[in-house]
Amino acid sequence: MKRFNKKLLTLSSAICLAGAINAAQADTIKIAIAGPVTGPVAQYGDMQKIGALMAIEQINKAGGINGDTLEGVIYDDACDPKQAVAVANKIVNDDIQHVIGHLCSSSTEPASDIYEEEGVLMITAASTSPTITEKGYQTIFRTIGLDSMQGPFAARYVVNTIKPKNMAIIHDKQQYGEGLATAVKNVVEEAGIKPVMFEGVTAGDKDFSALIAKLKRNNVDFVYYGGYHPELGLILRQSREKGFTAKFMGPEGVGNADISKIAGEASEGLLVTLPQSFDQDPANQALVAAFKEKNEDPTGPFVFPAYSAVQVMTESMKATGKSDPEALAAHLRSTSFDTTTGKLEFDAKGDLKDFSFVVYDWHADGTKSPAK
Amino acid sequence: MTETSLYVIQQLINGLTIGSTYALIAIGYTMVYGIIGMINFAHGEIYMIGSYISFIVIAGLLGMGFISLPVILIVALIVAVVIASTYGWTIERVAYRPLRGSNRLIPLISAIGMSIFLQNYVALSQSSRDVALPPQITGGWTFGDPSVFEVSFSYMQLLIWSATLLVMVLLTLFISRSRMGRACRACSEDLGMTNLLGIDTNRIIALTFIVGAALAAIAGLLLGLYYGVVNPYIGFIAGLKAFTAAVLGGIGSIPGAMLGGLILGVTEAMTSAFFPSEYKDVVSFGLLVLILLFRPSGILGKPEVEKV
Structure with missing residues (x-):
């Protein structure tokens, strides 16, 4: 009996100790990055992924969110609406409350139904179909212009x-x-x-x-x-x-x-309408160098919108001191943000109030120059 | 010539080109069906693999500094045919032979599994993006008054036509004249009886998979050169279209597959020519339904005789 008591004591003290360590340790806030990793349009998924991961890395380097660190988790929807629904359910099941994505409008739309219902905050950096934000959803935003x-x-x-x-x-x-x-x-x-x-x-x-x-x-x-x-x-x-x-x-x-x-x-x-080349912006040159250092291509149209999607999400976390999606959504609508893609302001639908495009002349070597 | 007739000629040229390649792939479906009565759903993937291999060979040879185009094409053709045939043989060995004699649905499922496996295997090993090759065979003829409508017929289209024709003639000779061809025909008439007569039917079945795969690889090379792009998913649509061509012409019949391919290609081109091109698939598959309603065995298929 004595021995048993002793054991119980050590066990309970061990548990207390573990609890103490846990409390001292910083939390990790997981952010899902959902888009095509495979399939014919996987390169756009890459743009979103490197943009978002770079933002997460930079924010962690700068001290994280009030001491908590961010972690990016990649999900592959292959730009397939059916798979996008499965991915959205998986994200909800994995208890992740913040999503950057999806990429293709046809995937984002069915996935956004699930996020809204489950109260998950979703910011897409690439889907441009107007119908996505027309349903009056509260937790769905985008950092790119609309069709x-x-x-x-x-x-x-x-x-x-x-x-x-x-x-x-x-x-x-x-x-x-x-x-x-x-x-x-x-x-x-x-x-x-x-x-x-x-x-x-x-x-x-x-x-x-x-x-x-x-x-x-x-x-x-x-x-x-x-x-x-x-x-x-x-x-x-x-x-x-x-x-x-x-x-x-x-x-x-x-x-x-x-x-x-x-x-x-x-x-x-070939003429192409694109968002401004944010990688040409003098203010972003330090970031461009950081991408180049990792051997990543910062010129894709969705790289910087994905970066700023993480920025507005984390800025709101810092400002509200919470990671609760509804509080974040309210904050996103209430103020403006200085990001790598300029000053962003959201309207009631979750769209950007202003987003500018440029017409480019495409060249055979894969580069572009502004069309006259 | 009037503007409309020149336009029709142009669309006929386009349709026959795409139809020839449908026919090449369709033969693989029809030969396998003719002998074992099964649809080889992994056949479209063989076409895709043939296309990839010829791309790799062509890019490799160009990279090593070879410039003689005929040599490059012949090497690519041989390598693609050999490797694709090996895949065809392996599919038969892995997904069909162990299941021979079981319920007909079971090999069908295993072929679909094989198809998904091959597609994902290529997507993982070669990445799922489009791989492109610069145009190798350029130029062609144009005729007709440019101010009315100029018809163009490229050397590449000529190559597809002549290669398809040559392959069809060789295959017909092989089936009708050679010993192996005779064995194939015997198997297609009565597999059990042929086996009793001392012909190794397993070998003949393996042979049909190999021949079908070789033709699909030739189509893969030709279409790869024509479009200049491959990705791991091209096999699915090409396979579906070729399967339709085979059914249209009468599945099990080799001339039927050739005819079915050409009819499907021309129908698609003509539909795009005179209706919005989104109706292309509606019309060609509608045609399939109509033909099956009035001639369930296809255009050249033999009516099924109930065996007692």
Whole structure:
């Protein structure tokens, strides 16, 4: 009996000790980074991942959040809506309350339903479909512009600078591509340009020879493409082979060095609307150097928006002293933030109040320069 | 010539090109079905692997400083055909032979498993991004008045047509004239009886997988050169289209697969030509449903005779 008591004593003191150590130790706040790690658009997932991880690393280096450290956890939704739902459920089950992502609008939308219901804070750095924030959700934000901003911006450039005679609008029938294409169509039609073609192609298709023959037959001199680079790259390449020489324009979904690998010379002169090149901003040069040191490419369009998504999330944690998503969401709406992508302010829907795009001339070596 | 007829000729050229490659892949489905009555769902992945191997070989040879294009293409062709055939043989060995004689659904599931395995294996070992190759065969002919409509026919398209034609002729000769070909035909008529007559049917079945895989690898090389892009997911859609072509032409019939491929390719091109291109798949698969309603065994398929 005596011995038993002794044992109990040591055990309980050990437990007390362990508790004390725990209390002294700083907590870890986990942040899920959800986007495509595999699949045809994995390179965009990479941009988001390196941006967010860099932000987490820098914030930890600077002392973390009131003594707590951040940890980034990568989840792969392969840009597939079904997998995105599974990933969202897994994040909830893993008890993570903060998400950077998802990437593709078609994945973000179903995932955001789950986050809202479970009270998880989600900030996407890449999804531009307007419908995501139209449901009046409380914990869903984004640090990138909307198709409803980018489409009209591109369309105004077409109307004022290109002034095409026969314009065609092609899209990939997906939420992102068709949304943009429709926005462009509406604005150019208002300005009196009637597109001669408005058609969808199937994402994943490889043969566009029939489409190109049709563009040629309609004497199209300008094509706006709503979609991603794998299809547009092939359309450009096959156009060149078939002697179809119209000018092409696409959204940020095509603005990726891979389009030059696929299309080669044919990608020279492609017009791309992109968010400002934040890596060119003098204020960000220390960060650019940090990316280069890790052998990462900071030029992708989603790298800095992902970085600032982590920034606004952690700034709010610091300001409120809490990591509770609802408190953070309220704080995000209430103030403005100085980030690597400029001064950010959120409206009631969780969208940025202001986000500017630039038209770039794409070059065959995968670089870009501002279009005149 | 009028503008419309030139336009139709152009779309016919486009359709026959894509149709030829459907036909090459479709033969693999039809041969396997003709003999063991199973659909080899991993066949599309063989096409994908053939494409990857030819890319690796071409890029490697170019990198080593070889400049003679015919030599590079022939080496790529041989390597792709040999390795893809090995994959075809292995699939038969691993996913089909151990299950022969079991319920018909079981090998179907194992083939789907094999297909998913190969797709992910390539995605993990080669990364899931698009891999691109600069155009190797450029140029072509154009005819028609440029102010009306200029029809273009590229050397690459000619290569696809002639390679497909040559392969089809060789395959037809092989099936109709050679000893092995005769054994194949015997197996397709009655597998059990052929076995009783002393022909090693296991070898013949392995052979059909190898021949099918070799043709898929040729299609992989040709389409890889034509489009200049591969990724691990191209096998799925190509396989689906080729399978449709095989069913359209009459599954089990080799001339049927050839015809089915060409019909499917031309239908797709013509639909894109005169309707919005998003209706392309609706029309070609609608055509499939119609043909199956009125000729359930396909265009050239033999009506199924109930064996007593």
